[in-house]
Structures are given as structure tokens and as C-alpha cells.
Amino acid sequence: QSVLTQPPSVSGAPGQRVTISCTGTSSNIGAGYDVHWYQQLPGTAPKLLIYSNTNRPSGVPARFSGSKSGTSASLAIAGLQAEDEADYYCQSYDSSLGGSLFGGGTKLTVL
Amino acid sequence: QLQLQESGPGLAKPSETLSLTCTVSGGSISSHNFYWGWVRQPPGKRLEWIGIIYYSGNTYYNPSLKSRVTISVDTSKNQFSLTLSSVTAADTAVFYCARAVVRGYYFDSWGQGTLVSVSS
Numbered sequence: 001q002s003v004l005t006q007p008p009s010v011s012g013a014p015g016q017r018v019t020i021s022c023t024g025t026s027s028n029i030g031a032g033y034d035v036h037w038y039q040q041l042p043g044t045a046p047k048l049l050i051y052s053n054t055n056r057p058s059g060v061p062a063r064f065s066g067s068k069s070g071t072s073a074s075l076a077i078a079g080l081q082a083e084d085e086a087d088y089y090c091q092s093y094d095s096s097l098g099g100s101l102f103g104g105g106t107k108l109t110v111l
Numbered sequence: 112q113l114q115l116q117e118s119g120p121g122l123a124k125p126s127e128t129l130s131l132t133c134t135v136s137g138g139s140i141s142s143h144n145f146y147w148g149w150v151r152q153p154p155g156k157r158l159e160w161i162g163i164i165y166y167s168g169n170t171y172y173n174p175s176l177k178s179r180v181t182i183s184v185d186t187s188k189n190q191f192s193l194t195l196s197s198v199t200a201a202d203t204a205v206f207y208c209a210r211a212v213v214r215g216y217y218f219d220s221w222g223q224g225t226l227v228s229v230s231s
Contacts, residue, residue: 036217038158045207045221046150046158052215089158093216099173100216102150102158 004028004090004103011109012080020075020106022090028101030071033093037066037075040087049088050075077108085110113138115208115222123202123229129195133208133222140189141166146211147191148218149182151204159204163211164191198229
């Protein structure tokens, strides 16, 4: 099955560190395909946050970081700020799908 | 600065064909380094990858939509387009056009999105 699974929600207090997981299968993350992360602020288009597992585009703060291991990937956000409150999506290529797919999304709440 | 702008009707009737165009400015759609694609998001739901096209016309579609989707490119106008046939209420969504990097297939630039509602 072509699925990327994310927790529906995570939360943290300002200044804390949170992680968001993205669990795939042997046809996507486990097959070695890269994982990318997007931030979607309310009412806006997604914005690329992390590409190819660990890379930050220009302008993305260093407190956002990505990692990948086996069939899973994670997005970590350090030093939480109120402006980080958003939905976060992972994306990867899936060989059985023959195309790309997104995770279900995780809503981050800053307490 | 690259900009992408979706355009098209905001309302479609059930069983009809939805058509959207994305106009690219600040960069060439004929670049060898990028694909151009469509992503949709039903209200309150996840992002769904629809498909991508290369400037040469090569396309890759989501298998779940492949029978109803066509993505085309017009390099002379620096535009690419989406048609989705036989629409139902389940196709109501915000449609985004975006640029995808060839090496990685990730979307590094997005349009603002346009809501298309399917209703009689």
C-alpha cells in the first residue's frame, strides 16, 4: 500500500523541541527514495522546508532539521516559536504508485 | 523571482471537465532542471499529488486519477494546464500549480492556489 503515515497532531511549548515522524514502506522511503517536508500555514500554499531528507532551502532557519532511517523520516523543530504553528507534510516517491505521494499531514500546535 | 499563478473557473458542474492554467513568470518553463506539476487539497484534507510535466511534454500522473487527468504545456506562453474530466463533488479542492526539481521531484515553488467547487 502506498502510504506515508504521520501523527495527526503534535504540540509543544515555546522554546521546546518537537519531532514529526513520517513512516513509509519498502516501496517508498524504505526503497531509498528521498523525503521532503513542507510547512503549510493556515490559508496559504505549502512551502518547502526540507528537501532530500536533510537539506534546508535558503531562508529556512537552522532550527528546522530532517533525518531519515530505514522506512521512516523525521522533521525536528527546535526552539519552537508561535509562528511555527502550521500543518507539516512529508513527501516521497513511491515505486508501486509510479509517482509521488504526500503524508497525511501533522498539525503542530504551539502551546 | 519565480511566480506561478493559477487561473480558471471556480465552479464546475458534476460530470463536466475542470480546466485550469498555470502561468509562470520570472523563469522559463523550458528549463531542463524542472518539472511543472499540480497538487490538490480538498477542504480540511491532505495534499494529493496529481501529476507533473516536463517542457518536452513527458508526463507522469497519479494512477488513481490517470484516467481522468491531462496535463499539457505551452512553452510559447510559458504556461501549463490541467484538465480533469467527469468531475464529482469529491473533486472539490484547492488546486495548486508548482515547480518540481528534476533531481528529487520535490516542489520548490508554489502558486497561491485556486479553489474549484463542483456543484450543480
